[in-house]
Amino acid sequence: MKKIIFIALFVMLLSACGNDSSENSGENGAEEANGTENEDITVVLDWTPNTNHTGLYVARDKGYFEEEGLNVEIVMPGEAGADQMVASGQADFGVSYQEGITEARIQGVPIVSIAAIIQHNTSGFASLKEKDITSPKDFEGKSYGGWGAPLEKAVLDSLMQQENADVEKVEIVNIGDTDFFTAMHQGIDFAWIYYGWTGVEAELRNEELNIVYLTDYSEKLDYYTPVLSTNEKMIEENPETIEKFLRAVSKGYELAINEPEQAANILIEAVPDLDPDLVKASQEWLAPKYKDDAPRWGEQKLEVWENYAEWMYENGLLEEKLDAEKAFTNEFLPE
Known part of the structure; x- marks a missing residue:
């Protein structure tokens, strides 16, 4: 953080x-x-x-x-x-x-x-429902808003490999402290969130999200x-x-x-x-x-x-x- x-x-x-x-x-x-x-x-x-x-x-x-x-x-x-x-x-x-x-x-x-x-790890890659990003394969051709850590690309790559997708086809953008919802409405397609805070906030905002949870793709990512x-x-x-x-x-x-x-x-x-x-x-x-x-x-x-x-x-x-x-x-x- x-x-x-x-x-x-x-x-x-x-x-x-x-x-x-x-x-x-x-x-x-x-x-x-x-x-x-x-x-x-x-x-x-x-x-x-x-x-x-x-x-x-x-x-x-x-x-x-x-x-x-x-x-x-x-x-x-x-x-x-x-x-x-x-x-x-x-x-x-x-x-x-x-x-x-x-x-x-x-x-x-x-x-x-x-x-x-x-x-258990409650985090995942979230996007507005209208983006239709429902699996790691859908990350291709999209922009990811992160904080610039090497870990982020490695996690993306790990999930995408399971669907024969290429992480190099993801535009990774460092959005720093930008709020998730602000980023989503400023051209970023998806970001890494914790459901317990940002996901719940989306519910209160009536913003429908699609979330690709890390634990759905690797037991090793349930840290x-x-x-x-x-x-x-x-x-x-x-x-x-x-x-x-x-x-x-x-x-x-x-x-x-x-x-x-x-x-x-x-x-x-x-x-x-x-x-x-x-x-x-x-x-x-x-x-x-x-x-x-x-x-x-x-x-x-x-x-x-x-x-x-x-x-x-x-x-x-x-x-x-x-x-x-x-x-x-x-x-x-x-x-």
């Missing part, structure tokens, strides 16, 4: 309000009596706040972090991006993606996935996106902090799973610039997707990491094979 520098004033305001609330006053009193202070933690998002992040805001604003002795600040990534901020220790935790962590690990960047936010990450130093030196963080976050996402309307309202209150109708509809759609068929929220499988890394290696996106066991861990998830 694209990078924006942004630290929201409402984070500080809501934190201040939370500290004054009767809900937290007992905890603060106990903290003072015990002579202890909450541990300051920074979490960096991958992009502007959306329903992928709901569990984090729920954990913060329902007091779950504070119950664990954590004072958590949620911030936006700088130009370097969330992965670099986490790897360098500028942030303790971050929102990342399996593809990004895989590439980073190969380059020696010490970043590790500690929880899958969503169990974790997004995930929560930390760095190896944090794992080595502060494992208890990670456990506390994930206990709180797990409670946040469990509430989003079981009470999507309440969770949506928490996110709307925390980020008032968001479209309330979109947040509520997206939250309802995502609620069953967070955990899906996993035994608990956040759990990751070795085979998913191995399959996707193998696909990246086969498609020339990795210089060497990934040691998948070191790229992720379920160690810190609550039982």
Whole structure:
């Protein structure tokens, strides 16, 4: 996702309000009596706040972090991006993606996935229905609007090869931060979206889409996106902090799973610039997707990491094979 520098004033305001609330006053009193202070933690998002992040805001604003002795600040990534901020220790935790962590690990960047936010890849190549793009073969002769990553062409090529189509016949255009709907009405034929946000927005706009889902064409492309990450130093030196963080976050996402309307309202209150109708509809759609068929929220499988890394290696996106066991861990998830 694209990078924006942004630290929201409402984070500080809501934190201040939370500290004054009767809900937290007992905890603060106990903290003072015990002579202890909450541990300051920074979490960096991958992009502007959306329903992928709901569990984090729920954990913060329902007091779950504070119950664990954590004072958590949620911030936006700088130009370097969330992965670099986490790897360098500028942030303790971050929102990342399996593809990004895989590439980073190969380059020696010490970043590790500690929880899958969503169990299955819900992304695909979307187009307005009138374009009649219903399969990878239909990508030929069309313009694709992307963000300029080599991964994009490799994924297009992988899908198109299954239908004997030629990726060189696709015009790949870097549209940067341009909104999907704006791009579609400015000459771009299709783009890569996540249904849980942009697809749901299309429903609200009454814009009919055709979507070619990655998982319909390759099991290896059913990777974790997004995930929560930390760095190896944090794992080595502060494992208890990670456990506390994930206990709180797990409670946040469990509430989003079981009470999507309440969770949506928490996110709307925390980020008032968001479209309330979109947040509520997206939250309802995502609620069953967070955990899906996993035994608990956040759990990751070795085979998913191995399959996707193998696909990246086969498609020339990795210089060497990934040691998948070191790229992720379920160690810190609550039982």
